[in-house]
Amino acid sequence: MVLYKQFKLCLLLSIITFSSVANANVRNTKQQEFIDVATLLPTALFDIRYYSSNNFVGKPIDGYKSAKCLLHKTTAYALQKAHKQAQLAGLNFKIFDCYRPQRAVDHFVRWVNDPTDLVTKATYYPNLGKDELLGGYIAAKSGHSRGSTLDLTLTDSEGTELNMGSLFDMFDTLSNTDDLRITTRQRANRYKLKNIMVAAGFAPYSMEWWHFTYKPQAYPDTYFDFEVK
Known part of the structure; x- marks a missing residue:
């Protein structure tokens, strides 16, 4: 026995x-299956915010060991097509974030649950309390961790960002794609980006003019946690 x-x-x-x-x-x-997007878009601009302190937390974020944009290959090749269309219009992409490790999302959640850390409030969430950021803006799971979502904007041929009416990662209804407070020019710029991305197979997120997800996602139910390096 x-x-x-x-x-x-x-x-x-x-x-x-x-x-x-x-x-x-x-x-x-x-x-x-993830690709360093810079190898496909050598002329695009990369400003990977969570590798630096220039973000809503005010510090480098866990999991970002390099300022790289990693995406699943299906999304990366679709983005390459979108970039070509932007270039034909005399524009360029500036990319802020791509694949995001789960540990980075966990870092965001710790930050949002710390009511004493308000260093970036004036810039990134002037009209909201931290408790209002949970859900629509910051969640325990992010589509970025699946490898098919990215954040970006458009620049002119000299690298100057088009005026979109709000900063990247500004937590406010002003960042909603169709917010009524933005100017005609700002709305036109947002729709230039939206139309280019939608034509390449990306779905927009109405609350954030910069946020797009390629459909169908390669791994819609997987949240990866390997480091960006």
Whole structure:
């Protein structure tokens, strides 16, 4: 009986070990499907905000070891097509964020739950309390962690950002694509970006003019956590 119990325990441990190794192999295989977008868009501009302190938290964010834009290959190639259309119009892309590790999202959640840290309030959420950021703006899970979502804007041929009426990552209804307070020119600029992205297969997010997700997503139910490096 003792030998039988030992055999069952060894068998169970073997199954658990095999399952863990198999899952790790699957995750590694999926990770290999991500592309450094700069290799496909060498003339695009990259301002990866969460690698720096120039963001709504005011500090470099967990998981960003390099200022790279990583995306699943299907999204990256679709973005390449969109970029070509922007260039034909005499414009360029400036990209702020792409794949976002789950640990970065966790960092955002810790920040939003700290009522004493209000260093960036005047710039990024002047009209909202931190408790109002949860849900529509900051959530425990982000589509960015699936590898098919990115944040970007348009620039002219000299690299100057088009006036979109609000800063990237400004938590306010002013950032809604169709907010009534923006000017005719600002609305036109937002729609230049939106139309280029939609034509390439990306879906917009009405609350944030800069946010687009390629459809169909390669891994709609997976939230990756490997570092950007």
